[in-house]
Amino acid sequence: MAADRQAGSTTAELEAIGERLRAGDGLASGDAAVLAATPDLVALGALADERRRAVRGDRVTFVRVLEVEAAAAGAGPDGVPPRAGEVRIVGRPANIAAAVAAARRLREAAGRTPVTGFALDDLVDVCGADASAVREALAGLREAGLERVAEARVDGVADPAWIELAAAEGLPVTRLTVASADADALETAGTVAAWGAAAASVRVFAPLPTNAGPRPSTGYDDLRRVALARLVVDNIDSIQVDWRLYGPKLAQVALTFGADDVDAVSPIDTLEHGWRRAPLEEIARNVSAAARVPIERNGRFETGTARP
Amino acid sequence: MGCGLDEIATRLRGGERLRAGEALDLYRAAPTLELGRLADAARAAKHPERIVTYIIDRNVNYTNVCVARCNFCAFYRPVGAGDGYVLGFDEIFAKIDETLEVGGVQLLLQGGHNPDLPLGWYEDLFRAVKERYPTFRLHALSPPEVIHLSRLSQLPVPAVVERLVAAGLDSIPGGGAEILVDRVRRLLNCHGKATAEEWLDVMRTAHRAGLRTTATMMYGTVERPEERIEHLLRLRDLQDETGGFTAFIAWSYQPPNTELGGIEATGVEYLRTLALARLVLDNFDNLQASWVTQGGRVGQLSLAFGANDMGSVMIEENVVRAAGAAYCMDEVEIVRNIENAGFVPKRRNMHYELLGDPIFRERAVPRMLELAVARAGEVGAPPPEVARYPARSRAEKARRAAR
C-alpha cells in the first residue's frame, strides 16, 4: 500500500512538471531528478509523448542504412542497394589515410546515396586530439565525398567544441550516441542539454546504448532513457531508436515514449518471409500501429512522402 | 483523450464496468499511454502492495502428435509423422526432478490430441506422478484436450474431469481458447477441437468440480477488434458465474512455420490488448505478462500496462519455440526484471498463494540460460508404456503389427 501511495505522490509531482512544460517554462532545477526517479513509467512516458507531439508532431522518420566496416570499405561493396538512404562507414579507422580511402571508395560505389561515417571521438583520438590534425582529417574526408560524420559518442567526446569544429569544417555530426550500457541516463541527457548551441548542428540524439552490457537492458530502463532524453534535451529535436539493435518491438513502443526517428532499418528488400515482412513494410506497419505517420528520410534528412 | 474517451475513463475510475462499445472505443482510439495509465490504476487498485508474482514450473508437452490440425499451430505433427513423439513416464519424472532442483512446484502439462493416448494413459501418468511426488502439482490438459478425451473415451466431460481429478489433476490451464468466437474458430480450423461454448463449458464444469483454472487469448490472427472484446466479455461472464479463473494470459499469434502464415501483431498492439483486458476483466485478479512471445523487454513493460504476474520461470517451452520465438528467463532474470520495474517479487503457486521470496536468495540453484526442449536428440519409437494401451490410429496399429 505504502509503495503505491509513494508512486501516487510522485505522479502528482510529474503532473506539476507537465504543467510547467505546457506553459513553456522548461524544466525547473530538480525536475530532471524527479523525472529520473519516478517509478511511474507510463506517466513519465506520457509527458515525453506530449513533448514529442509539440516538437515533432506525429511524423516518425526512418532511414535505411547500409553499414560498411571501415576496415572492409576499401574492398567493397561494389554496389549499394538502391533502397539505401545512407551508406555509413562504421568502426574505428586505423589512420586518417585509411578513413579517407574508405570514404572515397564508398562515394564512388554509392551513386547519389549520401555517405556518412565514423565517430567523431574516434577521429579526434586517431588525430591525437590535435585540432589542426582533426581539421585536416575532416577536410580530407569531405573532399573524398563524406557528407556527415555519422556520430559522436556523448560518453566519448570530452569537449563539445569538437562538434562545433566538425560543423565549421563542413562535416556536421548526424547523431549523438551513447556507447556504454553503464552510462547514467540522466547524466547523459543532461550533458547533451548542457552542450546547448554547441550541438546545434547535430540532427538526432540516440539515448540507448550501442554497446550491450553484461546483462541485457530492461524495457523499463530503455524507455526511461528515451523519455528522459525527450524531456531533458531541448537543443536537439529528434530522439532516435535503433531498429536493428533494439528490435521492432522495443523500438516501436519507444515511439510512444518520446522517440520520433528510427535508425538502421535494413536497405535490403528480402522477400524471404513474404512482402509483408519486408523491411519497408515492417517499419511502416509498426510506425502506423503506434499511431504515427511513417516518413522515410535519407542520410541528408531529405524526406519522401508519408506512407499510408 | 477525446470527449467520449474521457467519459469512459471517468466511469472506469468510478469503478463502473466497461461495456462492449466502450471497450471498442478505448481500444480503437485511446492513446496507448492513456490505456496504460487506466490499466495501471486498475492493477494498483487490485494489488496496491506492489507485489508481482511468478511461478517456477515446467511447461511439458507430452506429445506433439495431434489430429486437430489448427492452422495457426507450428508445434503439432500428424499421426504417423517421423518426428512425432510421446514422452515416456521416466522422461517426465526426470523433468520433474530437474524442476524440483530449481525450486519448481508444478508441471504445466499439455500436448496434442494423440488418438493413441487414451484416458487411461493420463490417469496412470497422473497417479504415478502423485505417488512419486505427492506435493507436486499438475496443472494439466486444456479444455480441448479434455474434450478430446471425452470423445475418445465416450464419456461426458464431467466424468472425464472427475476421473482426472481422482488421478491427481490439480488445475486446468486455459489454453486452446484462441478467440472464443466461432466465426474465428472456423477460420482457424479449431472449431472442431472445441467451439467457443464447449471451451467455456469445460471450464464451467471444472470450476463446479472445485478446480481453479486460467484463461487465455491468442490474438492477432483473423479476428476483428470487436471479436477480441467479445472473447473478453465471455470470460468475464463466466467468471461472474463461477469465480473459478485465477488469471488471464494474452499472447500474440506466432506465424512462422504455420499453415496460416501472416505476420505477428506488434509490441504496441500487445500492450494495448493487455491493458484493455485489465480494464474489461474487472473480476480477474491476475493478469500475466507474456514475455515468452514478447521478449524480456516488452514482457517487463507489461507490468506498466496492467499485468501483475510474470508467469512462469520457463525451464522448457516447445510450442512458441516451434514458431520461431525462443526467449529465455530464469528466476534470476525474472526477479531482476520485476525489481527493476519497482515491484516486489514473490513466488506463487497455481492458486496465486504466495510461497515466499526468490528461491535463489535462499539457496544455490543452477542458472538456466537456455530453454530445454521436450526431447533432446532422436525422436525414436514411442515409449514402452504406450503399448499397454490399445492403439487407435491406423499408423500406430501398423507400427505395432510390423514389430
Ligand code: SF4
Ligand atoms: S494448437 Fe493444440 S490442438 Fe491445435 S494443432 Fe496444435 S497441438 Fe493440436
